[in-house]
Amino acid sequence: MPIKIIPEKCNGCQLCIPSCPYAAIGMEGDKAALFESCVHCGICIDSCPLGAIIEVSESGEILEKAISYSNILVVGEAGSSGFTKLSREILGKAREFADVVGIGVWLIIFASDENLAKEAINLGADEVLLLEGINTNSYNTSSIIKAVSGIIEQKTPEIILSGETILGCDVMPRIAQRFNTGILSGCVSLEIDPADKTLSCTRPFYGKRIMGITSCPQQRPQIVIIKEGVFREGGQYRGWRGVVERIKI
Ligand code: SF4
Ligand code: SF4
Numbered sequence: 636m637p638i639k640i641i642p643e644k645c646n647g648c649q650l651c652i653p654s655c656p657y658a659a660i661g662m663e664g665d666k667a668a669l670f671e672s673c674v675h676c677g678i679c680i681d682s683c684p685l686g687a688i689i690e691v692s693e694s695g696e697i698l699e700k701a702i703s704y705s706n707i708l709v710v711g712e713a714g715s716s717g718f719t720k721l722s723r724e725i726l727g728k729a730r731e732f733a734d735v736v737g738i739g740v741w742l743i744i745f746a747s748d749e750n751l752a753k754e755a756i757n758l759g760a761d762e763v764l765l766l767e768g769i770n771t772n773s774y775n776t777s778s779i780i781k782a783v784s785g786i787i788e789q790k791t792p793e794i795i796l797s798g799e800t801i802l803g804c805d806v807m808p809r810i811a812q813r814f815n816t817g818i819l820s821g822c823v824s825l826e827i828d829p830a831d832k833t834l835s836c837t838r839p840f841y842g843k844r845i846m847g848i849t850s851c852p853q854q855r856p857q858i859v860i861i862k863e864g865v866f867r868e869g870g871q872y873r874g875w876r877g878v879v880e881r882i883k884i
Contacts, residue, residue, distance in 0.1 A: 636690045638675045642666045644687035646815045650788065654682035684788050684814050704855040707733055708792035709760070710783065710807075711744040712800060717754050720868070721798040725861055727869020729796055730759030732827045738793065743786055745769045745779070747881065756877035759869055763877060768884035779806050782884045784813055792856050793832050799862045811858045817851035819859045825866075834859060 640660075647665040654660075659673035667687070680688045707729045711722045718726070729740045739761040744751055752763040766782050769775075783806065787795070795810075797803040799820065811818040819825075821838040823846075828835070833852045836859065840847050851857045 636675065636677065637693065638669065638673065638677060638680070639689055639691045640667050640669060641687050641689060644685050645683075646685060646687075646813075648684070648813050648815075650684065650784070650813075651679045651682045651688060654679045682788065684784075684791075704791050704793040706739040706741055706761075706790070706792050707794045707796060708786070708790065708856070709740060709742045710795065710797040710803065711742045711751075711755060712798055712802060713744060713746060713748075713751055717751065718758070719798070719800075719863075721800065721861070721863040723758060723868045724863065724866040725796045725798060726755065726758045726760065728825065728861075728866040729794075730869050730872075732794070733759075733761075736827060736829050736832055738832070741790060741792065743783065745782075749879070752877075752879040756875050756879075757871055757873060759872045759875060760877050763879045765879065765881045766884055767881060776805055776809075778884065780809055780813070782882075783810055786882075787814065787856065794827075794834065795856050795858045797858070797860050799860045803860045807858055807860050814854075814856065816854040816856060816858060819849055819851060819857065822859065822861060822865060825859065825861075833857070 645666045651667055652660050657672055657674055659670045660667055660679060709726055709729050712719050733740045741762045742755045742760040743764040743766055745766050747765050747767040752765055755763045769778060797807050808818055819836040822836040824837045826835045833850055834857050835848050835850045837846055837848050
């Protein structure tokens with residue numbers, strides 16, 4: 636089936652380029668383009684987070700593959716005695732939202748410690764992704780962005796929750812830019828619309844003189860960075876069933 640890139644959807648992130656085994660994708664200006672060597676195998680379609688690479692019929696009719704967004708992805712952080720208080724608070728909020736709208740919670744952590752995975756499952760995570768090979772104490776920003784972007788492309792989460800930490804403030808705005816989506820920050824409360832899973836973030840503006848609501852109704856994933864102390868820690872889910880996946884970076 637012929638393959639086509641929709642220029643209006645392409646943000647020039649170049650994530651698709653390494654996916655082609657025939658080196659048949661490159662950049663023309665700030666947009667991706669297919670070369671004549673393209674054999675229309677379709678391998679690159681899933682590499683585009685924006686759905687800009689599509690199949691078309693022989694007559695040119697668009698057979699667009701819709702990206703299906705679902706679930707909540709929590710970017711966890713831990714110290715020597717387990718998850719940070721902030722990560723436990725975020726995980727608690729993620730579980731609360733997931734129960735309200737009937738979706739799942741994934742958690743990624745830059746560690747290989749199985750005990751952390753068990754702790755996350757006891758806090759309500761349905762799936763824990765242990766990203767091995769990155770030391771967050773002396774991390775390289777681009778390797779973290781690459782690793783998290785790979786998970787987002789593969790899992791297509793509806794919502795991503797991260798702490799307002801050095802790591803979160805460094806990495807999440809760049810990921811939002813990469814996926815051409817919005818980022819919500821400074822929330823003093825966060826609500827979810829069960830109908831379309833759009834988040835509403837209440838936050839202060841103009842030196843805390845007024846409160847307003849920000850949201851990201853059109854784009855997915857919705858990314859939120861959250862300060863410590865905004866949410867309460869969630870409960871323990873003893874006997875909760877979760878799965879653990881190890882991913883080498
Ligand atoms: S991955 Fe998609 S958005 Fe990024 S350059 Fe390729 S076609 Fe464009
Ligand atoms: S369709 Fe196949 S050959 Fe063409 S750019 Fe995509 S991966 Fe490469």
